Amino acid sequence: MSNPTATSLRTYARDRIMGWRPTIRHAAPQPGEALPPGPRTLGALQSMRVWGARNTYFPAMQQRYGDTFLLRVTPIGQIVVVCGLEDVRKVALGGPDLFPIGENNSMFEALIGKRTVLSLDGAEHRAERKRIMPAFHGERIAAVVTAMEELTAQEVMRWPIGSDFSLVERMQELALRVIVRVVLGVEDRARAEALAPALRRMVDYSNLELLMLVWPQLARLGPWRKAIAGLDHADDLLCAEIDRRRADPDRHQRADVLSMLLDGDPDDELVRVELVTLLAGGQETSAMAASWMFERLLRHPGALARVRAGLDDPKDEYRTAVINETLRVRPVVYNVGRRATAPVELGGYRVPAGTFVWASLAAIHRDPRIWGEDVEEFRPERWLEPDVPSRAFLPWGGGAHRCLGATFAHIEMEVILRTVLRHVELRADQAADEPMVMRNIFALPKHGARVRVERRLGG
């Protein structure tokens, strides 16, 4: 490392994970306070369902106990889940005074490192966001659209004609390449090829691997040791990119995010954490959202034809409607989590200070009391009608922690939509909808959004 302070600040995955201790606390109700009801099954069973299938578990519990219920989840402990509109907004948009994020998200410190916006609160969080935000302003992102288009076109050219493949896998690859080019600013092919699989390691955890957060001792054993070595290898490559860019005399003229993060000469560890945070926040989410967009569109020929008809109109509102409707019916971030600092009213219960609260974004997106009886239907037209209930649409979260990459991700989805439709005609491999399944915290199509290229178009 070029910067001696930075070398000493560098943290290693093994130390982070072995040194991390989850906060398992049970908030005991005081007089006048109460926790909502919830299932009495073993905590281990509840945990399995939360980490493996919350998309079916939460709705089932909501049906049984109402909009507010209590679960026991390893390694956090008791969690109050809220599904009602006002409570979801209260928690997701609530500021750090009542609903800080830190303790709920402390596992990100083990995986990523300290000082990630994903687990900071208050003034520290604001300062860190202020450092990253300028790189994500609309005009900056607009400047990278051409790179996104090129990468998408190159990706589409690799798709075989006439045989099925998983769009999820292709979108994961594409989202990673976009990050390598646009966030890290790596144009060199060989370096990009080495970075992509290494970085993938940082965002692709199986539930089995995540067990090392529950039992850090696992870090010494086979698959977990391998996972940790992979994290450190990816960190090495990132640190090498940071070094390289710091030494680049032209970096002030560059448009990539890394070059901007180096303004003010911060230490390398801070920049490394910021890069991994952007990767963790932006890769899997974008890939899943883009996959769902095609999974939905290919099963709705009317919507597909309408979006195709507007491809030459740069401001076609229907494209935005398709993106919004995808994020509404298939929100990739199923819920957000916080921990209350004071007693608070949720669903008619005054829950004690210290309660972990998860707000289900998916519940409000798919609430027939808000969206009407056709709530489950993919109907982009609803976004062009007056009185769309946008208060109940929070795919990017809200408040202090609202998605930093929302504009970036929206533009990326739009570029992918336009570019793919211009180059190929796709068909879903089966008529039935792909069910939603969870892979750690993200919701993805069960079969990987399998599609086939029917034919190539002029482009």
Ligand code: HEM
């Ligand atoms: C469709 C794609 C995406 C979706 C649905 C999404 C969703 C979200 C949500 C719901 C949050 C709020 C979490 C909370 O309140 O606890 C969030 C935060 C965040 N997102 Fe995204 N995101 C997407 C893409 C991206 C991209 C492309 C990036 C960056 C390149 C990114 C970076 C972040 C960061 C850094 C945060 C944390 C902000 C903070 O805590 O201050 N996201 N995202």
